[in-house]
Amino acid sequence: MQDATLDQAIVDHKTYGTLDRQHVLFSMLRKDDPVHLTEPSGFRPFWTISKHQDIIEIERQNERFINAPRTKILSIEFENKVREAMAGRPMLVRAINHMDNPEHAKYKKITHAWFQPREVRRLEESIGSLARASVDQMLQKGNECDFYNDVAVWYPLKVIMLILGIPDEHGQRLLDITKAYFGGGDPEMQRGSDLIDATFAYVNFFREVAQERRQNPKDDLASIIATAEVDGKPIGEFETSSYYVALASAGHDTASATLSGGLLALIENPAEMQKLRGNPDLIPLAVEEMVRWVSPVKHFFRTATETYTLRGKTIKQGDNLLLAYPSANRDEDAFERPFAFVADRTPNRHVGFGFGIHACLGMYLAKVEMIAFMRELLSRVGSIDLTGDPAWTETSFVGGLKRLPIRFSRLH
Ligand code: HEM
Numbered sequence: 001m002q003d004a005t006l007d008q009a010i011v012d013h014k015t016y017g018t019l020d021r022q023h024v025l026f027s028m029l030r031k032d033d034p035v036h037l038t039e040p041s042g043f044r045p046f047w048t049i050s051k052h053q054d055i056i057e058i059e060r061q062n063e064r065f066i067n068a069p070r071t072k073i074l075s076i077e078f079e080n081k082v083r084e085a086m087a088g089r090p091m092l093v094r095a096i097n098h099m100d101n102p103e104h105a106k107y108k109k110i111t112h113a114w115f116q117p118r119e120v121r122r123l124e125e126s127i128g129s130l131a132r133a134s135v136d137q138m139l140q141k142g143n144e145c146d147f148y149n150d151v152a153v154w155y156p157l158k159v160i161m162l163i164l165g166i167p168d169e170h171g172q173r174l175l176d177i178t179k180a181y182f183g184g185g186d187p188e189m190q191r192g193s194d195l196i197d198a199t200f201a202y203v204n205f206f207r208e209v210a211q212e213r214r215q216n217p218k219d220d221l222a223s224i225i226a227t228a229e230v231d232g233k234p235i236g237e238f239e240t241s242s243y244y245v246a247l248a249s250a251g252h253d254t255a256s257a258t259l260s261g262g263l264l265a266l267i268e269n270p271a272e273m274q275k276l277r278g279n280p281d282l283i284p285l286a287v288e289e290m291v292r293w294v295s296p297v298k299h300f301f302r303t304a305t306e307t308y309t310l311r312g313k314t315i316k317q318g319d320n321l322l323l324a325y326p327s328a329n330r331d332e333d334a335f336e337r338p339f340a341f342v343a344d345r346t347p348n349r350h351v352g353f354g355f356g357i358h359a360c361l362g363m364y365l366a367k368v369e370m371i372a373f374m375r376e377l378l379s380r381v382g383s384i385d386l387t388g389d390p391a392w393t394e395t396s397f398v399g400g401l402k403r404l405p406i407r408f409s410r411l412h
Contacts, residue, residue: 001025001028003039004041006025006028006029006036007038007039007040008040008041009021009025010025010038010040010048010322010396011038011040011043011073011075011396012396013186013394013395013396014394015396016298016392016393016394016395016396016399017186017391017392017393017394017395018392019392022298022326023326023327023330023339026050026324026326026327026330027327027330029048029050029324029327030050030051030327030331030332034049034050034051034054034311035047035048035049035054035310035311035313035315036048036050037313038322042075042076042077043073043074043075043076044070044076044079044320045319045320046070046301046319046320046321046322047313047315047319047320047321047322048321048322048324049310049321049322049323049324050324050327050328050331051327051328051331051333051334052328052329052331052333052334052335052349052351053331053333053334054310054311055323055324055325055328055351055355056351056355056356057310058302058310058321058323059302059323059351059354059355059356059358059359060355060356062100062101062356062357062358063101063305064304064305064306064308065302065303065304065305065308065321066100066302066303066305067097067098067099067100067104067300067301067302067303067358068098068099068100068303069090069091069098069303070090070301070303070320071091071097071098071300071301072299072300072301072397073299073301073322073396073397078195081196082196085196092195092196092199092200093199093202093203093238093241093242093245093246094238094239094242095107095239095242095243095245095246096108096243096246096358096361097246097250097300097358098242101357103230104357104358105357106230106231107230107235107239107243108357108361110224110225110228110230110235110243111221111224111225111243111247111361112361114221114224115361115362115363115364115365116364117364120364120365120368121368123162123163123365123368124368124372126162127159127162127368127369127372128372128376130155130158130159130162130369130372131155131369131372131373131375131376132376133158134151134154134155134158134373134376135151135373135376135377135380135381137150137151137154138150138151138377138381138408139380139381139410143407143408143409143410144387144405144406144407144408145405145406145408146403146404146405146406147260147263147404147405147406148256148260148401148402148403148404149402149403152256152257152259152260152263152401152404153175153253153256154171154175155255155256155259155369155373156251156252156253156254156255156256156259156369157171157174157175157178157252157256158171159251159255159365159369160174160247160248160251160252161174163220163221163247163251163365164209164220164221164222164244164247164248165213165218165220165221165222165223166209166222170205173205174205174248177198177201177202177205178202178248178249178252178253180194180195180197180198180201181195181198181199181202181249182249182252182253182393182395182397182398182399186393186394186395186399186402199245202241202244202245202248202249203241203242203245206240206241206244206245206248207237207241209222209226209244210222210225210226210237210240210241210244211226213225213226213227214226214227221247222244225240225243225244226240228240228243247362249398250360250361250362251362251365251366253296253398253399253400254296254297254366254398255366255369255370256400257294257296257393257398257399257400257401258287258290258291258294258296258366258370258400259290259370259373259374260400260401260404261290261293261294261296261400261401262286262287262289262290262293262294262370262374263377263384263404263406264386264390264401264404265289265290265293265294265341266286266341266343266384267384267385267386267406268341269341269343272286272341272342272343273343273378273384275343275344276343276374276378277378280375280378280379282343282344283371283374283375283378284367284371285343285344285345285346285348286343286344286374287367287370287371287374288345288348288350288367289341289342289343289344289345289348290370291350291352291353291366292329292335292345292348292350292352293329293341294352294400295325295326295329295350295352296352296398296399296400297325297352297354297397297398298324298325298326298395298396298397298398298399299322299323299324299325299396299397300322300323300325300354300358301320301321301322301323302320302321302323303318303319303320303321304316304317304318304319304320304321305317325351325352325354328350328351329350329351329352334349335348335350353366379411380410380411380412381408381409381410381411382408382409382410382411383407383408383409384406384407384408385406385407385408386404386405386406386407387405387406387407388403388405389403389405390403390404390405391403
C-alpha cells in the first residue's frame with residue numbers, strides 16, 4: 001500500500017467497518033513501520049503506534065506523553081468547527097481522559113473509590129438482576145433476535161442508568177444520544193445528527209441530572225459528581241456535565257461491543273463455547289479475552305512534551321501519537337497465536353482497557369457486568385447460530401458490531 005493510501009486508511013471510519021481490513025492494515029504496520037509518521041490529507045499529522053510494548057512504554061510515561069489537548073482522530077475541518085462551537089476551546093467536553101496531572105489526579109479522586117472492587121461488589125446483586133432481565137427479554141423474542149440491537153445495546157445502558165440513578169423512561173433518549181455520539185461516519189448509527197449535536201444533547205441531558213441531584217442528593221454516583229469539589233471549590237458546570245458524559249459514553253458502547261463481538265467469537269469457535277459451558281468458572285478469563293479480541297476502543301492520542309526516540313524515530317515535542325489498541329492486542333510479540341480466540345487464555349496482558357494512570361476507570365465494573373451477563377446467557381441459552389451476516393460500525397474511535405442476527409434455543 002502506498003503511504004498516502006495507508007495514511008488515509010488509518011483515519012477512515014470505513015477501515016474499521018470490517019474486522020479484516022482493520023487487522024490487515026495494522027499487521028502490515030507492526031511488521032513494516034511500527035512507529036509510522038501518518039500524514040492523511042485533511043488531518044493534522046501524527047505517529048501511529050501499533051506495537052504492544054511501545055504503547056505501554058508511552059502510557060507509562062504520563063509526564064512525557066500527555067493527554068491534552070488532542071485526544072482522538074478529528075479532521076481539521078471538524079476541529080475548527082469545535083473551536084467555533086466552543087468559543088475557542090479545542091474540545092466539546094473536558095473529562096478526566098482530557099486532563100493531565102495534577103488536575104487528572106484531583107478529578108479522578110472524585111469517583112475513584114466508587115469504582116474500586118469493594119464498592120462495585122455492593123452492586124453485584126442489582127447487576128445480576130439486570131443480566132437476568134436482559135436474557136429474559138432475549139428469550140421473550142422467541143428463538144431469533146438481533147443480539148446487538150435487541151440485547152447487547154440495552155444491558156450496559158441499564159447498568160449506566162443504575163449507577164447514575166437515571167429513571168427507566170429516559171433509556172431510549174440516552175440510547176439515541178449515545179448512538180449518534182459513537183456513530184463515527186456510520187449513517188445507520190448517526191441518524192442525521194453529528195458529533196457536535198450529539199455532545200450537546202448529552203450535556204443538556206446530564207445538566208438536568210446534576211441540577212436535580214444538587215437539590216436532592218442521594219447515596220449514588222450522580223450525587224457524588226453533582227456535589228464534587230476540587231481544591232475546596234465546587235467543580236464547574238462544564239466539568240460536571242463532562243464527567244457524566246465521560247462515564248455514560250465510556251461505559252456504554254464499549255461493553256455492548258465487547259459482549260456482541262465476544263458472542264460472535266464463541267459462535268465461530270464452538271470448542272471455546274463448549275469450554276465455558278463445561279466450566280463456567282472460566283467465564284472471567286473469557287471476558288478478558290473478549291476485550292482483547294474486540295478491543296472496542298480503537299485509539300486514544302498522546303502528545304509528547306519533549307523529544308523522544310522510539311524504534312529509531314525522533315518524536316518531537318508537540319508531536320501527537322495515536323495508540324492503536326486493537327493492533328497491540330493482536331501483536332505477535334505479545335501474544336501466542338494472537339489471531340486465535342482462546343476463551344481461557346493465560347496470561348492475557350491485553351491493553352483493551354489501556355494502561356497507566358489513564359487505564360479505564362470503569363474496568364472492574366465492566367468486568368462484573370460482562371461476567372454476570374455471560375453466566376446468565378450460557379446457563380439459559382442452548383445452541384446459538386448466525387442467521388445472517390454480522391455488520392460492524394464504521395468508526396475509527398469506539399465501537400464494534402452494529403448487527404448480530406442469531407437463532408437460539410432455550411435450555412430450560
Ligand atoms: C468493555 C468495556 C470497556 C472498555 C474496553 C474500556 C476501555 C477503555 C480504554 C481503552 C480507556 C483509555 C485508557 C488509556 O488511556 O490508557 C478507557 C478509559 C476510561 N474508561 Fe473505560 N472501558 C470500558 C468500560 C468502561 C466503563 C463501564 C466505564 C464507567 C462507567 C468506563 C469509564 C472510563 C473512564 C472514565 C476512562 C478515562 C480514564 C482516565 O483518563 O483516567 N469505561 N476505557
